Amino acid sequence: MTPRGRRPGGADTRSVIVEAARVEFAAQGYDATSLRAVARRAEVDPALVHHYFGGKSALFTTVMDVPGSPLGLIGAVIEGPREQAGERLVHGLIGSWDTADGQQRFQALLRAAVTHDDAKRMLGDFLTREVFVKLVAAFAPPNCQRTDCELRASLAAAQVVGIALMRYIIEVPVMVEARQEDLARLVGPSIQRYLVD
Amino acid sequence: MTPRGRRPGGADTRSVIVEAARVEFAAQGYDATSLRAVARRAEVDPALVHHYFGGKSALFTTVMDVPGSPLGLIGAVIEGPREQAGERLVHGLIGSWDTADGQQRFQALLRAAVTHDDAKRMLGDFLTREVFVKLVAAFAPPNCQRTDCELRASLAAAQVVGIALMRYIIEVPVMVEARQEDLARLVGPSIQRYLVD
Numbered sequence: 001m002t003p004r005g006r007r008p009g010g011a012d013t014r015s016v017i018v019e020a021a022r023v024e025f026a027a028q029g030y031d032a033t034s035l036r037a038v039a040r041r042a043e044v045d046p047a048l049v050h051h052y053f054g055g056k057s058a059l060f061t062t063v064m065d066v067p068g069s070p071l072g073l074i075g076a077v078i079e080g081p082r083e084q085a086g087e088r089l090v091h092g093l094i095g096s097w098d099t100a101d102g103q104q105r106f107q108a109l110l111r112a113a114v115t116h117d118d119a120k121r122m123l124g125d126f127l128t129r130e131v132f133v134k135l136v137a138a139f140a141p142p143n144c145q146r147t148d149c150e151l152r153a154s155l156a157a158a159q160v161v162g163i164a165l166m167r168y169i170i171e172v173p174v175m176v177e178a179r180q181e182d183l184a185r186l187v188g189p190s191i192q193r194y195l196v197d
Numbered sequence: 198m199t200p201r202g203r204r205p206g207g208a209d210t211r212s213v214i215v216e217a218a219r220v221e222f223a224a225q226g227y228d229a230t231s232l233r234a235v236a237r238r239a240e241v242d243p244a245l246v247h248h249y250f251g252g253k254s255a256l257f258t259t260v261m262d263v264p265g266s267p268l269g270l271i272g273a274v275i276e277g278p279r280e281q282a283g284e285r286l287v288h289g290l291i292g293s294w295d296t297a298d299g300q301q302r303f304q305a306l307l308r309a310a311v312t313h314d315d316a317k318r319m320l321g322d323f324l325t326r327e328v329f330v331k332l333v334a335a336f337a338p339p340n341c342q343r344t345d346c347e348l349r350a351s352l353a354a355a356q357v358v359g360i361a362l363m364r365y366i367i368e369v370p371v372m373v374e375a376r377q378e379d380l381a382r383l384v385g386p387s388i389q390r391y392l393v394d
Contacts (some may be wrong), residue, residue, distance in 0.1 A: 010214045114311045120202025124369045132371070148287050150371045154363060155383060166351060170310050172321045174329070186352060190387040
């Protein structure tokens with residue numbers, strides 16, 4: 001018989017951390033959750049949490065199973081040519097959600113956010129603190145007022161999330177049938193205008 | 198004692214029709230539901246259904262409690278100057294949802310669409326057959342291919358629905374705090390570009 005229980009550094013430790021994080025995020029919300037508190041609950045050294053997840057947003061992405069790992073995508077979008085940033089963002093997000101797996105995860109995430117206050121609050125905090133801030137830092141003109149810039153980033157997110165809602169959840173035929181290229185071509189300029197121009 | 202039961206033309210008849218329509222729409226979907234079938238189920242003359250509701254989309258709007266009665270708004274938007282159509286649409290929709298009542302109805306509608314296949318299918322059909330078609334007929338240039346035009350209308354809808362999702366359901370702070378005027382000013386041009394330009 002193999003002994004059960006956590007092994008330091010094993011697959012079990014990782015899932016214990018994820019479970020502890022799920023409880024902490026739900027109880028405290030995204031902002032008030034610390035990696036230290038997650039480590040305490042998981043009964044592991046905080047360094048292990050860092051080792052596995054790097055930081056709070058990556059841990060949250062794992063817990064929420066956030067589809068398309070938007071932070072990774074944003075990194076890729078920021079690095080390419082500025083003139084096509086909007087088109088690249090739309091193409092990247094829709095592309096990552098268009099897989100069977102991505103579609104399922106988007107549905108689960110949105111269902112949770114629409115029906116559970118905890119999930120809703122965490123997702124809202126996460127978008128504000130991680131996604132919008134990164135978009136603003138990368139693209140906003142230097143004279144852009146913080147509130148206005150954040151609002152612009154959130155409008156870009158609203159456009160993409162609205163498309164995903166109609167494509168993967170409400171399944172409006174014209175949106176389901178649209179090709180990724182057409183979506184990127186038509187929507188890219190809107191995103192570009194919100195974020196960059 | 199007042200006798201109970203339906204009175205022809207009374208408040209009771211109206212609610213019997215609404216209830217019959219709810220059952221028919223759920224069973225048949227939006228497209229396949231006929232006013233005749235609703236009348237038959239309600240055991241009233243089809244003319245009474247027309248008398249109370251005018252047509253299928255108005256009956257559906259009542260059944261689904263569709264917030265902001267988008268069809269009425271679209272009428273108002275179509276009538277004003279073409280150059281500010283996008284801004285007017287955003288202002289009108291957000292304005293109608295920003296009331297406590299409108300907010301609650303939007304939440305109920307979206308929860309239903311996200312969690313029930315029936316509601317989802319009906320809403321999708323309704324948007325496609327009534328809302329998009331009207332927007333396309335009003336604004337699309339004559340040389341616009343049908344699929345492309347419908348997709349543009351649905352992208353405009355996705356932008357506004359995405360904002361409502363973040364403002365009333367996920368409650369992302371920057372979106373909750375945004376003023377109607379700022380939303381109309383920032384989002385109007387995107388809607389304008391999808392629908393008119």
